[in-house]
Amino acid sequence: MTPKGRYGKYGGQYVAESLMSALIELESAYANVSADPQFATALADLQAEYAGRKTPLTFCPNASGELGCKIYLKREDLVHGGSHKLNNTLGQALLAKQMGKKRLIAETGAGQHGVATAIVGAALGIPVEIYMGEVDTQRQALNVFRMELMGAKVITVRSGTRTLKDAINEALRDWVANVRDTYYLIGSVVGPHPYPLMVRNFQSVIGREAREQVMKKEGQLPDAVVACVGGGSNAIGIFYPFLSDDVELIGVEAGGEGITTGRHSATLCAGDAGVLHGTLSYLLQDEHGQVLPTHSISAGLDYPGVGPEHAMLRDNRRVAYAAVNDTEVLDAFRFLSKTEGIIPALESAHAVAYVMQNAGRFDKDDIVIINLSGRGDKDVAEVAALKV
């Protein structure tokens, strides 16, 4: 990566002038803590004693039998809060505290990042306000309750498409107005530099553990690592430590009702280069550069952009990106629940669905790691209501 937060041609800092000083301050504070062993120790301690790391790499005998390859799940669903999101919020909240910030703001789609931010706010004693699109507050009502229970204020966003994209817009507007004492805790590897870098580094604990665990259990690297991609934080977190290895890496996007229908969130499969929320990456947009509405059964993937590092990894073909549609995801949601007694988040079920769709590609001895980025309890009510 070049010094200015670039991943190939992607990345950068496309923000209003009022935010530049905050980004410069953040870059410098992050560089300081990155070189500080005390910060690393404090974070590792919280990860172990509070978040419950390391998470298991669970072998799935039943799913393996059904699919005809060795399936392992990296169990981020077991992280406190129910998803990988806490890996990042712990890191950034510690940083915010070190910077003397008095208030955390965050956006959330599915609510998992909002919950993870509410958790660290309560644990570290920093007030939290969460922006959430109205559509998402309805489909993820349970997470709204969880956030409020932990003392966070949830602000319903009624502008634009009333989903994650607009929650980010409102959080950015709040940040501009309160930039001196507020820390914007972005939940994915999106946004202006240094966010994609910081979030990837905080999330790559997933891949470091998984690599070590699979070497210990199997004595070899996996054949493939599969993860869902919305903004792309769980995917980059598990991919990053495998980038130099001879391991197939597959990112699975939300195909929604099918890419040809236009109702999807498959940015890398169907978008092209554009600038949104401070970064140059792939974007779902019309011919004039207006951002398109997106759709996914999973609120956490319902976003028209994607992290800039994924854009680079797509172009240089180090990672293959595919999409699965909503019905395939529901099948995978039920399949993993039934075969292994593990209810995946609808987001993570995209990765499971990809392996189900492509099981024929793998041999009996092939090792496939699926990043189970979150648990599906939050989705149970919505799936039950579908009755399909």
Added chain:
Amino acid sequence: MGRIEKAFARAENPAFIGFTVAGDPDKTTCIRIARALIKGGTDILELGVPFSDPVADGPTIQKADERALMAQTTPDTVFEIVREIRKESDVPIVFLTYYNIVFRRGIETFYREAHDAGADGILIADMPVEESEEICTIAPRYGIDPVFLVSQTTSDKRIGKIAAKAQGYLYLVSVLGVTGVRDQVSDGAIDLLNRVRRHTSLPLAIGFGISTPAQAQTCARAGADGVIVGSAIVEIVERNLKDPDVMEHELTEYVSSMKKALIGDYPV
């Protein structure tokens, strides 16, 4: 000398810079709005290029963007609007846009088309000076002034960098926050004006939150070269969507009152 430079050079009093969103509420009405603003004495016309995700703007301008997009406004429409205005006026025209609109069209294409239509300057709201090398290379080829924002949080070092790249004028953001009407001009805005003045001889215009003659006069007395009004104009548009005749009349009256305040003969 370009139209923008001339406008500041000949103005005896601080310039009034009026903003409206191109294509709000539709192309025809927008041209009438521009005409009304010019009739009232607008010295420089800023046209917002509507964008689906205007993160630097408050709800008033966001809604105007939505109306313009509902009316199928594209960059082509925006250029057509400029051509129509040019048939009757030499007022300098500056685009306010978000980068993706320019990027998507092709930077060079956008600047060329803007010039051909008759535009004089382009301000990209989400383009800090650090990312601006390419646009600053292309803009002068087409005689387009790259206008930049400076905010209260901009360090002296960065003010220097920005002033070195900017042409036409510097847009001083008077508040921490997004666009929208506020009650007063903050002390921070006046401090910023004084701070930027030490770095550059470019004209300095204050914007964000300015709506009343009293605020315009405060800026003028503090030595601003211009005041920029957006949301207050867009509010007049929004209030009179059903009656464009009243809208035109109110806009002209409003700009006249602001001009009087800038000249100094307004009872504040």
